[in-house]
Amino acid sequence: MIRVSSPHAPPAGNTGGVMRQVLYATLPGMAVLTWLFGPGVLLNLFWAIPMALLVEAAILRLRRKPVGFYLGDWSAATSAVLLALSLPPASPWWLILIGVISAIALAKHLYGGLGMNPFNPAMVGYVILLVSFPVEMTRWFAPGEAPQLAESLRLSLGTHASPDAFSGATPLDSFRNLAGDAAALAQQPILDGRLAGQGWELVNLGFLAGGLWLLWRGVISWHIPAAMLGALALTALPFWLYDPARFASPQFHLLSGAAMFGAFFIATDPVSAATSRAGKLVFGALIGVLVWVIRSLGGYPDGVAFAVLLLNLAAPTIDYYTRPRTYGHDKPRRGMGGDG
Amino acid sequence: MTEYVLILISAVLVNNFVLVQFLGLCPFMGVSNKVETALGMSLATTFVLTLSSVLAYLTWSWVLVPLELEYLRTISFILVIAVAVQFTEMFVHKASPLLYRVLGVFLPLITSNCAVLGVALLNVRQEDATFLTSLTYGFGAALGFSLVLVLFAAMRERIAMADVPEPFRGPSIGLITAGLMSLAFMGFTGLIQP
Numbered sequence: 001m002i003r004v005s006s007p008h009a010p011p012a013g014n015t016g017g018v019m020r021q022v023l024y025a026t027l028p029g030m031a032v033l034t035w036l037f038g039p040g041v042l043l044n045l046f047w048a049i050p051m052a053l054l055v056e057a058a059i060l061r062l063r064r065k066p067v068g069f070y071l072g073d074w075s076a077a078t079s080a081v082l083l084a085l086s087l088p089p090a091s092p093w094w095l096i097l098i099g100v101i102s103a104i105a106l107a108k109h110l111y112g113g114l115g116m117n118p119f120n121p122a123m124v125g126y127v128i129l130l131v132s133f134p135v136e137m138t139r140w141f142a143p144g145e146a147p148q149l150a151e152s153l154r155l156s157l158g159t160h161a162s163p164d165a166f167s168g169a170t171p172l173d174s175f176r177n178l179a180g181d182a183a184a185l186a187q188q189p190i191l192d193g194r195l196a197g198q199g200w201e202l203v204n205l206g207f208l209a210g211g212l213w214l215l216w217r218g219v220i221s222w223h224i225p226a227a228m229l230g231a232l233a234l235t236a237l238p239f240w241l242y243d244p245a246r247f248a249s250p251q252f253h254l255l256s257g258a259a260m261f262g263a264f265f266i267a268t269d270p271v272s273a274a275t276s277r278a279g280k281l282v283f284g285a286l287i288g289v290l291v292w293v294i295r296s297l298g299g300y301p302d303g304v305a306f307a308v309l310l311l312n313l314a315a316p317t318i319d320y321y322t323r324p325r326t327y328g329h330d331k332p333r334r335g336m337g338g339d340g
Numbered sequence: 341m342t343e344y345v346l347i348l349i350s351a352v353l354v355n356n357f358v359l360v361q362f363l364g365l366c367p368f369m370g371v372s373n374k375v376e377t378a379l380g381m382s383l384a385t386t387f388v389l390t391l392s393s394v395l396a397y398l399t400w401s402w403v404l405v406p407l408e409l410e411y412l413r414t415i416s417f418i419l420v421i422a423v424a425v426q427f428t429e430m431f432v433h434k435a436s437p438l439l440y441r442v443l444g445v446f447l448p449l450i451t452s453n454c455a456v457l458g459v460a461l462l463n464v465r466q467e468d469a470t471f472l473t474s475l476t477y478g479f480g481a482a483l484g485f486s487l488v489l490v491l492f493a494a495m496r497e498r499i500a501m502a503d504v505p506e507p508f509r510g511p512s513i514g515l516i517t518a519g520l521m522s523l524a525f526m527g528f529t530g531l532i533q534p
Binding site: 063106107109110111112113116118119124127128131290293294297298299300303305306307309310312313314316317319320 | 375490491492494495497498499502503504505508513516517520521523524525526527528529530531
């Protein structure tokens with residue numbers, strides 16, 4: 001009889017395994033997005049993934065690294081999927097290509113490749129696109145009025161005459177534009193499809209489901225998502241109570257835009273996030289606060305990408321000040337005169 | 341009170357001197373290799389920037405404007421800043437010889453830190469500048485400078501260990517990182533309506 005002694009931990013997954021699980025976890029959200037916004041979502045994905053693999057392979061060739069080995073870790077595909085899911089459906093092909101090159105070449109390989117990038121590659125790609133091409137990046141269809149496959153294909157190839165004909169505002173845009181009417185909006189029940197609105201809460205619930213699965217599988221820890229969503233809700237609550245006409249409710253913030261997607265799939269990137277537990281809590285909470293600040297007071301409709309990048313650049317500092325005490329040693333002193 | 345808070349937020353985040361207005365880049369690249377040095381530099385710069393901002397305002401409103409010598413502002417502010425830096429240098433030399441050695445040439449170089457002169461000049465360009473707004477503006481600019489300098493230093497310590505491709509090692513990856521940081525700071529755009 002074979003008896004296996006403790007620890008009964010499952011074998012540590014390799015990078016490829018972890019990345020594949022992240023990809024599986026995006027499926028529910030991806031399905032909802034496709035259902036709402038038509039085949040354009042899938043077109044984004046089918047164009048972004050091969051391009052990402054191509055760029056990755058080309059750079060690995062240039063850097064004289066083993067191409068097959070590094071392509072097998074699925075990291076380029078994961079970045080491409082995360083980027084493609086955050087772009088508007090049926091984005092033009094060149095938009096996606098620029099985004100993928102920025103993400104893979106600039107944000108990842110210039111810093112030495114997988115495991116060394118200080119910024120989240122997908123979000124670098126997204127922000128570069130958002131800053132450079134604001135018109136294309138805010139062209140979301142009204143759900144249910146999404147074009148069919150042929151139409152989407154024409155949009156992706158850029159041969160469509162007037163793509164503005166069927167664009168709709170996202171709920172975060174509407175909330176901004178309807179500042180006076182927000183009280184009426186706030187009366188709607190949350191899952192009515194009108195408040196957090198137009199199916200966006202379903203998208204967020206889809207990503208929430210995928211994220212919970214990741215948590216259950218132990219791929220991500222609870223610290224960052226919980227801190228981020230908690231801080232977002234807690235920041236929104238007093239302002240909403242103070243003036244519901246000007247500020248959106250906490251549940252609106254939690255279930256609209258990229259809140260769940262950002263909390264479970266973007267902010268939890270183990271490379272660009274803080275590492276210690278205390279650090280992760282600070283990291284997540286600050287992202288939540290910044291998301292609220294940028295959404296409610298800033299110039300961009302959604303702040304998840306900016307908030308994540310801002311905390312990516314703060315993550316080394318957070319790590320520096322939250323390094324846990326090593327057993328048998330004093331707590332390290334930090335700052336000037338510290339031991340570094 | 342709100343006015344001063346807005347000036348602070350504007351100078352620290354929205355119009356950050358390094359990442360949004362691209363002033364003071366040489367100490368930003370030069371003294372950001374270690375967090376401890378960056379902290380020392382940011383303390384020294386904070387002191388100089390706040391002091392020189394106030395001194396420049398006083399020079400402006402007590403000397404230059406009454407004598408109708410406004411066109412001499414650049415050269416007289418440089419003089420004021422040089423005095424403030426010299427004073428700080430003597431103080432640091434006495435108070436912390438170690439920090440003095442670590443900062444080295446960068447301490448006198450605060451004189452030529454364009455953020456310092458920039459703050460002084462931008463200050464007097466506003467019609468309604470008062471003593472207190474100049475003080476707040478200078479202090480906010482210094483806080484913003486210190487914030488991004490320390491964040492950048494911690495980040496560079498990490499990048500120094502990464503397998504950066506040979507042609508991009510050193511200052512080039514530093515500049516690329518600064519560019520990406522600046523991109524992230526664009527998220528604060530529109531936070532304060534002018």
